[in-house]
Amino acid sequence: MLIGQGYDAHRLASGRPLVLGGVRIPHDQGLIAHSDGDVLIHALCDALLGAAGLGDIGRHFPDSDPALAGIDSRALLRRTLALVQAQGLKPHNADLTVVAQRPKLAPHVDRMREILAADLGLASQRVSIKATTTEGMGFAGRGEGIACYAVVLLSE
């Protein structure tokens, strides 16, 4: 068994769509990034790469690559899974914690789990997504950005 953890954070700004866990969420702000800014998927990719000893998402998908501008992060997730599988490894489960003051994410969590599980080839019960605020503390609490922590388990 190989465990991996990942973390990512992006800044919120007006005039951007908010995409988390592959779900477009109605909100007055979205995340600034070279890709679609799906911080949840980016943390998950880093956890997968970490468990496999393959570095980080920036090494495989640099934000200097014009081909990745605005890319759907689900494509990055599927490419990350392919890198992991090429090492003879497969994921067993993922556990994610999204840190956001707003919007309320609970109505979207089940759909996110279905999407991520489909991309990882897992049952949706094997993909856990939890959401928390920080009770107004720090950058997430002030609504400056959204962060996500991820843990995954791989086996050979």
Ligand code: MG
């Ligand atoms: Mg990112």
